[in-house]
Amino acid sequence: MSRLANKFAELKASGRKALIPFVTAGDPYPEFTVPLLHEMVAAGADIIELGVPFSDPMADGPVIQRASERALEHHVGLRKVLSMAMEFRKTDQATPLVLMGYLNPIEIMGYEAFANAAQRAEVDGVLTVDLPPEEAEDCVGLLRDRGIDQIFLLAPNTNAERIQKMDAVGSGYLYYVSLKGVTGAGHLDTADVEEKLQLIRANTGLPVGVGFGVKDAETAKTIASTADGVVVGSALISKIEANLDDPQQARHEIIALLKSMRQAMDS
Amino acid sequence: MTDKHPLGHKYDMPDARGHFGPYGGIFVAETLMPAITELNEAYQRYLKDPEFIAELDADLRDYVGRPSPLYHAQRWSRELGGAQIYLKREDLNHTGAHKVNNTVGQALLAKRMGKTRIIAETGAGQHGVATATVAARLGLECVVYMGAVDVARQALNVYRMKLLGATVVPVESGSKTLKDALNEAMRDWVTNIDNTFYIIGTVAGPHPYPAMVRDFQAVIGREARQQCLDQAGKLPDALVACVGGGSNAIGLFYPFIDDASVKMIGVEAAGDGIETGRHSAPLSAGRPGVLHGNRTYLMADDDGEIIETHSISAGLDYPGVGPEHSWLKDTGRAEYVSITDEEALQGFHALTRMEGIIPALESSHALAYAIKLAQTMRKDQIIIVNLSGRGDKDMHTIMQREGISL
Numbered sequence: 001m002s003r004l005a006n007k008f009a010e011l012k013a014s015g016r017k018a019l020i021p022f023v024t025a026g027d028p029y030p031e032f033t034v035p036l037l038h039e040m041v042a043a044g045a046d047i048i049e050l051g052v053p054f055s056d057p058m059a060d061g062p063v064i065q066r067a068s069e070r071a072l073e074h075h076v077g078l079r080k081v082l083s084m085a086m087e088f089r090k091t092d093q094a095t096p097l098v099l100m101g102y103l104n105p106i107e108i109m110g111y112e113a114f115a116n117a118a119q120r121a122e123v124d125g126v127l128t129v130d131l132p133p134e135e136a137e138d139c140v141g142l143l144r145d146r147g148i149d150q151i152f153l154l155a156p157n158t159n160a161e162r163i164q165k166m167d168a169v170g171s172g173y174l175y176y177v178s179l180k181g182v183t184g185a186g187h188l189d190t191a192d193v194e195e196k197l198q199l200i201r202a203n204t205g206l207p208v209g210v211g212f213g214v215k216d217a218e219t220a221k222t223i224a225s226t227a228d229g230v231v232v233g234s235a236l237i238s239k240i241e242a243n244l245d246d247p248q249q250a251r252h253e254i255i256a257l258l259k260s261m262r263q264a265m266d267s
Numbered sequence: 268m269t270d271k272h273p274l275g276h277k278y279d280m281p282d283a284r285g286h287f288g289p290y291g292g293i294f295v296a297e298t299l300m301p302a303i304t305e306l307n308e309a310y311q312r313y314l315k316d317p318e319f320i321a322e323l324d325a326d327l328r329d330y331v332g333r334p335s336p337l338y339h340a341q342r343w344s345r346e347l348g349g350a351q352i353y354l355k356r357e358d359l360n361h362t363g364a365h366k367v368n369n370t371v372g373q374a375l376l377a378k379r380m381g382k383t384r385i386i387a388e389t390g391a392g393q394h395g396v397a398t399a400t401v402a403a404r405l406g407l408e409c410v411v412y413m414g415a416v417d418v419a420r421q422a423l424n425v426y427r428m429k430l431l432g433a434t435v436v437p438v439e440s441g442s443k444t445l446k447d448a449l450n451e452a453m454r455d456w457v458t459n460i461d462n463t464f465y466i467i468g469t470v471a472g473p474h475p476y477p478a479m480v481r482d483f484q485a486v487i488g489r490e491a492r493q494q495c496l497d498q499a500g501k502l503p504d505a506l507v508a509c510v511g512g513g514s515n516a517i518g519l520f521y522p523f524i525d526d527a528s529v530k531m532i533g534v535e536a537a538g539d540g541i542e543t544g545r546h547s548a549p550l551s552a553g554r555p556g557v558l559h560g561n562r563t564y565l566m567a568d569d570d571g572e573i574i575e576t577h578s579i580s581a582g583l584d585y586p587g588v589g590p591e592h593s594w595l596k597d598t599g600r601a602e603y604v605s606i607t608d609e610e611a612l613q614g615f616h617a618l619t620r621m622e623g624i625i626p627a628l629e630s631s632h633a634l635a636y637a638i639k640l641a642q643t644m645r646k647d648q649i650i651i652v653n654l655s656g657r658g659d660k661d662m663h664t665i666m667q668r669e670g671i672s673l
Contacts, residue, residue, distance in 0.1 A: 053572075054571075054572065055441060055572040055573040056441065056446060056447075056450050056558060056559075056573050057450070058296070058450045058453045058454065058559070059296040059298075059453075059454070059457065060454075061454070062440075065440055069440075069441075072572065075570075077568075077569075077570025077571065077572055078570050078571060079569075079570060080570075102557075103294060103557045104556045104557045104558055104565070104567060104571040104572075104573070105570055105571030105572070106571070107555070107556045107557050107562070107571060108554070108556050108567050108569065108570070108571035109571065129296050130294045130295055130296055130557065130560070131294060132293060132294070132295065132297065132300060134284065134293065135292050135293065135294060152297070153296065153297040154297060155296075155297040155298035155300070155301075156298075157298065157300075157301045157302075157460070158297055158300070158301070159301070162297075162300065177296075177297065177298065
């Protein structure tokens, strides 16, 4: 069983939901990332989504765009992110790690070389924003052979037929992007999410994580009452951006927010 | 793929999912998929709808001013002493470039689809102006995204768009040029998908854009082919067009693809020179990757990050290229060369002084290559150069570059 499947089974058995933080690797500087990942796990994170910086993050709002730009100033690209994943794994054998980013870095590395490198780094899942299931066969096959899950995004306007398609091609979990728009935008309509989750569950048996618009403990709790996992990204990265002159302060605030979410989700 | 080789059988690319061999396709975030499906269905339906075609043809004739002339540049050809150069005068279209052929078509499609808001990206501002123009005519809200660097170097076009009622949004992210404008337009589209039609200005982006924009621009090549037969009694020997995203080039090339005797040459921007790394020539010096919804040749580093491009012409300053050009390059049906900023300026001055036509800096790249090519050909041979736009918008850039003030 993959680390992701294992984790969701374990959570289900204990009646808990997954808390899934997203941070961009190398933001605000390379050495910040791996210690932060460990601290997030200690604060109650179940799965880590680690963003691979990309020069043209088309689906991201300004907060994550700027995180990418800060990381790229330190030349943190896919190869460096893979080495961070490997470093993380040295002292944490349990927590699933998912790389999230855009397709071009993987294309340029080559699908097979990437799959091999991800396997060596003991990466558990790959989420490629601009790779829909129709184009994913080659990449998914290579990852699957190495026990790595390909995670797909679902949008509010995704219909039943497409959900089934992603259920067939994807594994690990599905990530429901609960807003039309880019990351970090607007407010979450939790009633809409509940309604949409019914449609999703009718068409897949995979666990469903919900993200885009999760800003505080209260929203996390509401989402956790229906979804299998809560993804929080822009709200964490905002803490880095607000404390660029004091990254340790950013770390404290990130950990405090995650702890409050964990507590709210478990209560 | 062999049965689809352009030289083997009648050319019929792309396939149903928008692939030109390994290139093209649909590589977008999930939120865009329903919108792209909706657009593709509308495009497939209306391109075969006689009423739509009749309305498009009437607009191209009465509003754009088509057909554009095919002009035999006799004095210039004589001076060069080689092949006869004919210019396809897209600069004479309404708004001053080929871009309007496509915006008229996509705007009619937007109207049919009931969309009330138009967005676009622009580099040199020609596509932005052409979009703002058709939006004004149809009374649609229009937002144009433009890199902050381009806003500064194409101020005249920014003002034109504003006069036409469009909102011009300067994009401050990344390299602040065309690619970043495209990113921002995509973000807008994802957010406002229900009422918004995204008019992409070139033959790039997710399927159906590369095929759809080509089909709207193919009027250039259809006219040029017939005009050449009428005027010279034979097909041309070579076609030359500049390639940024590649819409004017595909528009000229496409109707000639099955004419094996006609050479097709796309001219990329070599900027300061390919060897300096400061250029915009992915077909000449890039590698295949995925950006802006399609797989194509790109300028990317070893981590897959997109490299900043350079060209004196804002319209060619783009790190990717339409996927069909990648396919035409790999199959050998078209050839791709590059011209530096300096050479483009020579082409610009040559046409201005020899024929009394001031070309756009983008088109000047094609003209500069035609100078080289004509001199290697016989006097009874014919080159058609796509004069894709007029140069008024570039006066400021050229004055600055040549140290002239009024």
